[in-house]
Amino acid sequence: MIEIRNLTKRYGATVAVDTLSFDVRPGSVTGFLGANGSGKSTTMRLVTGLDAPDAGHARIGGRAYRELRRPLREVGALLEARTFHPGRSAYRHLAALAAGNSIPRRRVDEVLATVGLSAVARRRAGTFSLGMAQRLGIATALLGDPAVLLFDEPVNGLDPAGVRWIRELMRSLAAEGRTVLLSSHLIGEMELTADHLVVIGQGRLLADTSVAELTSGGGTLEEAFFRLTSGSVEYRGIGTSTSTGTGAAPRDEWKEWTA
Known part of the structure; x- marks a missing residue:
């Protein structure tokens, strides 16, 4: 299981992840949703030890990533395509x-x-x-x-057949009892793939629930997502560095600010 507790990360004056807490459990696909700059990629970098948190912790099977003796045999991650x-x-x-x-x-x-x-x-x-x-x-x-897998936007660049293949792969991995955390901007595809959803905005938790529960009020997952996340977003670029220190945020990361 992935356990995240009060996870916080700042880049200068910008709070990218703000006292975030949730669990990712084995045997199901957990979808990770949020607008650009909501903190999804930063959270995954914190889980996999690519960045250090300013507060809180992320644990995999009760241990920090840096404590794993053979990380690739315990955790698999796709965070960027061309690594x-x-x-x-x-x-x-x-x-x-x-x-x-x-x-x-x-x-x-x-x-x-x-x-x-x-x-x-x-x-x-x-x-x-x-x-x-x-x-x-x-x-x-x-x-x-590995028993734990994290995928950040794995369908980028794939054709419709490839997207369907990803969907079937994610579900088959979860069916084997693995822990699968999947981030994607394709909300419709997430509705077909994920069993559970974690939705964040401005680095904070907005929802930790099943797809069925989130859409129980009627409408699509996309409509439910926009109800949760709309009305408070102003985008400002915060740099393009890939630094893992405490300076600029990771490449392609943006930050949401409320008025």
Whole structure:
């Protein structure tokens, strides 16, 4: 289980995550929803140890990410698509990660087959389309056969068949008893994929409930989402740095402010 308690992260004067608390439990897909800049990506970076919180904590099976002896065998994450050396083949990229985490080499072929990249496994990853890069990122997340998985916008660059494949993959992973946290801007797709939803705005928790409960008042999930999040958003850019320190926020991150 992923346990988040009073998690807080600031970048200068900007509060990206504000005393956030929720759990992600095994056996279901938990959808992570929020407008751009709501703090979703920052939260995932805090869970996976890419940033340090200013207050609160994130635990995976009761431990912080930095305490995991072989992280890839316990937690798999896709946070950005192109986190590989462009001159290295997909196979070599995965083989190097496997060797560094005591993962059997056979897993490389297995995950390449799972994501549909076997035929291009020896091609340089830098030549991949965005959709293929996403598939390689998913293969990386699955490499250690982890019980906990985090995916940030995994359908970016995928065609309709690829989006459907992602949906079926997420649900099959949860059905195996894994803990799956899925962030996406495609609310309609989330309605088809997720069992449970965590909705945040301005870094704060707005809802922690099932899809059925959130839409029980009538209407679609999209309508329920906008009822929760509308009316208080003003966007301001806060930098493009990928720093993991306490300076600027991660790349592509924006911040919402109330008037």
